[in-house]
Amino acid sequence: MKKLYLTILPIVMILCLAMLSSCSGSSDETENGGADDGILRITADKTVMQADGVERVTFTVRLGAKDVSEESTMNLILVKESGEENLDYGIRAFSTSVPGTYVFKARYYEGKSIVSENEVTIQANSTSGGVSYYHKxxxxxxxxxxxxxxxxxxxxxxxxxxxxxxxxxxxxxxxxxxxxxxxxxxxxxxxxxxxxxxxxxxxxxxxxxxxxxxxxxxxxxxxxxxxxxxxxxxxxxxxxxxxxxxxxxxxxxxxxxxxxxxxxxxxxxxxxxxxxxxxxxxxxxxxxxxxxxxxxxxxxxxxxxxxxxxxxxxxxxxxxxxxxxxxxxxxxxxxxxxxxxxxxxxxxxxxxxxxxxxxxxxxxxxxxxxxx
Known part of the structure; x- marks a missing residue:
């Protein structure tokens, strides 16, 4: 009986370690479950906002597991029908006073220029108007x-x-x-x-x-x-x-x-x-x-x-x-x-x-x- 116990114990330990490894995820995954695959992705803390010039959307840009949102070589790209508009490097927030639909991508430079594989669409809704000031x-x-x-x-x-x-x-x-x-x-x-x-x-x-x-x-x-x-x-x-x-x-x-x-x-x-x-x-x-x-x-x-x-x-x-x-x-x-x-x-x-x-x-x- 003692010999059987000594034989089974190592097998049980190996199985437990394998289960723990499976539950915790492989080493090439990020803490939030994303794969550390070298792909640039963009997300936003909200997709609907008020077009009041005050409320803002904050974007997160990741290169695989690495958060590059505030890196000096990251910039957001506003996708328009007339073409793309590059925002300044290092900017990750967006506000607007103009209602409409805004589509964003991200670009990051790390030895080469990498563009996000996905886009984020933001809907900016109109607000109740105030005094109509002349715009100079x-x-x-x-x-x-x-x-x-x-x-x-x-x-x-x-x-x-x-x-x-x-x-x-x-x-x-x-x-x-x-x-x-x-x-x-x-x-x-x-x-x-x-x-x-x-x-x-x-x-x-x-x-x-x-x-x-x-x-x-x-x-x-x-x-x-x-x-x-x-x-x-x-x-x-x-x-x-x-x-x-x-x-x-x-x-x-x-x-x-x-x-x-x-x-x-x-x-x-x-x-x-x-x-x-x-x-x-x-x-x-x-x-x-x-x-x-x-x-x-x-x-x-x-x-x-x-x-x-x-x-x-x-x-x-x-x-x-x-x-x-x-x-x-x-x-x-x-x-x-x-x-x-x-x-x-x-x-x-x-x-x-x-x-x-x-x-x-x-x-x-x-x-x-x-x-x-």
Missing amino acids: LLGMQFTSIGCQACPALSTTLKAIQTEQPGRLAVASFHMDFGGMTDPMTIAATNNYRTNILGNFTGLPRLFYNLRKGTKDMISIKNQIEEELQNELKNYPASCGVAIESVYNASDRTVTVTGKLTSNVANTYRCLIYLVEDGIKYFQTNGGNDYTHNNVVRAVLSTSLNGDRFTGEINAGVESTMQRSYQLEPGWNVENMRVIVSMLTTLDGGKTYTCNNVNECKLGESVDYLYNE
């Missing part, structure tokens, strides 16, 4: 006195502003270029260029609402107009902007109060520029007394992404932010304007873009703009 765009023009093609973009923007009055607030950022030092250059220009807008090198360039976009807008009028309409269609405004500015001539100090009222509860940032028109100075391909307009003299906000309002802004409640600045000698107060933009994020805080903007003459004020 911020146009960020990058230029230089050393740029031969830059006057063409300025001419195009002036034509669009004439044809669509009140639709576009232009802020012109000067930079050194073509071996020439531009006296209207400010530090913010290069910071925007390298850290926010894709580190571009050529001039001229135009960006709407601090959004890098999918096309390099240089000076082609129909392309700039098309992208303007795309911006209005794809990123509607959820807030209104009003401005109060007071100028003290004794010490050349301007105090700007940006006012915000939103249709939805959301977090916002306030971005304030001082710009000057009518500056006579040399311009390559423009002459010695070329007129430079919309020149950004100063960014009053401490951050290029704007200064954040304290806490979440409640719907229908006005919030304000105030900044002051002493004008430099030589700046012509009579030709200066204030541009105030209200920024939000659609990707969980990775980037911030202008939701709506307004402008007024320095020392004056402007109320909220509404659709008629």
